[in-house]
Amino acid sequence: MSNTVGDVVDLGxxxxxxxxxxxxxxxANCGLLVSSRGALWIDTPYDPFLAGQFLVESQKRLPEGAGIDRVIVTHANGDHFWGAGVLPGAEIIATREAREYLHYDPTPQQQHRLVAGSDPSTPLGAYLARHFGAFDWSATEEVRPTTCFTGELELTLGEYTVQVSSLPSAHTAGDLIVHLPAQRAVFSGDVIFSSTPQQPGDHPVHWAGPLSNVIEACERVLATGAEVIVPGHGPVLDPAGVREHMRYLAYVRERAHALHAAGVPATAAARRVIGEGRYPALGLPERLVVTIASEYRHLDGSGLPGVLEVMADVAAVAHELDPSSAGGPA
Ligand SMILES: [Zn+2]
Known part of the structure; x- marks a missing residue:
């Protein structure tokens, strides 16, 4: 992605x-923790250009001679860790389940070929070009976690403690949250997206579920007592913003269960929930196709479908919502 620079927010x-x-x-949002003894990242941007921007911003804030030698990855979606290649030799920390989940997602090279080779005259090809065409993974090698754990992991960085907790299947299989007690902050990864009317982001997209686990993960974030919550995507939240997001999740869960009980197929159920228009300020409503399909799989006891199969349904619904959106980068 070119010609764009992110904002750095000082959380103290x-x-x-x-x-x-x-x-x-x-x-996706990323974190930088700097101590007198060095620095670490929490997640990385999606492609080397954005990761390079974040690295430049990070280096401005490091003590003389210090480097970034650790990355905590909140989950195994590429938009949170494919940028780790700009930190060669860094320790990459993730859950064991995230390492397994990597097999489900495409590699950077596969994704590059998929986007570059997609036919823009089809809804899927147009959607991929519009939403993923500005990223560049043409030279991105696959990154693998080097330290994997399940449960709790406490790290020390100079004067600071970093508490990392793995979660049951929620946004993906293998999510974790990062609690920084001295800063009263949590980086939640994608178990939280900003969805408050005051600070609208995009609709969440949950690949694994069930939503009850996503809601429990939000409870766990609140239970830390943190005052600042950096979601995976969208503006930084306070606890009230997290509670607002939990109402979104409870609404989608309740509608998915009711429509499932009424025999409405998953994609049709997503169309219905989108049509209800409950969250008009949020972008990418077509992502409800993924989240509701994930919830249906738990209700039906069926397995994960291929990502491409899911994205074809997402693109078809996006095209129905806005036929003029096909083609050309956003
Ligand atoms: Zn994400």
Whole structure:
């Protein structure tokens, strides 16, 4: 992605959030923690250009001679860790389940070929070009976690403690949250997206579920007592913003269960929920196709479909909502 620079928000006591230049698919928030003894990242941007921007911003804030030698990855979607290649040799920390989940998502090279080779005359090709065409993974190698854990992991960085907790299947299988007690902050990854009317982002997209686990993950974030919550995507929240987002999740869950009980197929159910127009300020309503399909799989006891199969349905619904949106980058 070119010609764009994110914002760096100073959260105090050596902690910063890097917020990407706009909302949309793949534009995730990242964290930087700087101590007198070095620095670490929480997640990375999606492609080397954005990761390079975040690295430049990070280096301006490091003590003389210090480097960034650790990355905590909140989950195994590329928009949170494919940029790690700009930190060669860094320790990459993720959950064991995230390492397994990597097999489900395309590699950077596969994704590059998929987007570059997609036929823009089809809804799927047009959608991929519009939402993913500005990223560049042509030279991005696959990144693998180097330290994997399940449960709780406590790290020390100079004077600061970093508490990392793995979660049951929620946004993906293998999510984790990062609590920084001295900064009273949590980086939640994609178990939280900003969805408050005051600070609208995009509709969440949940690949694994069930939504009850996503809601429990939000409870867990609140239970830390943190006052600042950096979601995976969208503006930084306070606890009230997290509670607002939990109401969104409860609404989608309740509608999915009711429509499932009424025998409405998953994609039709997503069309209905979109049509209800409950959250008009949020972008990318077609992502409800993914989230509701994930919830249906738990109700039906069926397995994960291929990502491409799901994205074809997402693109078809996006095309119905806005036929003029096909073709050309956003
Ligand atoms: Zn994400």
């Amino acid at each position: 006591r050596g902690l910063y959030a890097w917020l990407p230049p706009k909302r949309g698919w793949g534009l």
